[in-house]
Amino acid sequence: PAELKTVEAGKLHMSTNAAFPPYEMTTDNGGFEGIDVEVAEAIAKKLGLELVVDDMDFDAAQVAVQQGKSDICMAGLTVNEERKAVMDFSDTYATGIQVIIVKEGSDVTLDTLGDQLIGTQRGTTGETYCTDDYGADHVVPYDNGITAVQALMNDQVDCVVIDSAPASEFVAANPGLVILDTEYTNEDYAIGFAKGNTALLEAVNGALAELTADGTVQSILDKYIVA
Ligand code: GLN
Structure with missing residues (x-):
């Protein structure tokens, strides 16, 4: 595939607020884990990119992607009309x-x-x-x-x-x-993008569709969400 243009070459920057378990949280050794982190890692791998998690307040995480300072905002982010006016969304991967x-x-x-x-x-x-x-x-x-x-x-x-x-x-x-x-x-969660970042959005949706079809997304959800 043609090389995707991202904030930093070869990397996929994900803005988030890592105080939202089980979607994103910090690990004892200063790393990040959770549903969004694992789904993002799987997407990045499919796109040949290295995931970088940028941790900030939730409102700042949305602004970062809108302003092109991160490639994706993944933060248990709910899709709604207000947000659709200022960012684009992937397909839904959780509720x-x-x-x-x-x-x-x-x-x-x-x-x-x-x-x-x-x-x-x-x-x-x-x-x-x-x-x-x-x-x-x-x-x-x-x-x-x-x-x-x-x-x-x-x-x-x-x-x-x-x-x-x-x-x-x-x-x-x-x-x-x-x-x-x-x-x-009730709400749908999806990945947020800067408005008009269609090439990346389509690539991510393609990866997400494959990861949904092969059961990866469901197994990540099942790992973290105890019914
Ligand atoms: N789903 C809620 C929203 O998008 C809360 C997300 C969060 O706090 N990380 O507003």
Whole structure:
């Protein structure tokens, strides 16, 4: 295949926020792991590129790809109309559900969210939905999901709205937290590109299709998401 033009020759730069388990997280020795990291590694390999993970805040990870400072944004990134206006998306490779984390024994429900102080991660769909539905006064954005959950533990917020997979990990790691059954919304995750970066998008979609067809994507999901 013709050589793909990337930010750095021979490399595939992925901007992400590595505080979103099990999609992306840091390892003890300073590396990165998770569903997105492994899928990106498999895509990079198919394209003959070396994956480089650029870790930053979630909102910055989106801006980086939009401005051509990274090649792909892979961050449990939800596809929506607002984002389609500023970036292009690959085919979907995973899905997420926004859920509500509360302290055990809390009387918060989906129906009373409008009376609560809701912790979210800055720049996420969870922040947007809660701001649209309940007003900015009810939403406290944090740099990442982990700090939002710490704020809940410290009673600085009444609940946290975040994607289901990281929510399960945060609840498992912090006794005294529970996830409400109520599903707040359903979302598709895809890889983000700078608008008009069609050559790379098509190459990545081709690789993703092969990795989906041969079961690689599913086996990576199964490895990290414990039902
Ligand atoms: N799926 C959510 C979004 O795209 C959250 C992603 C994240 O926090 N990494 O807004």
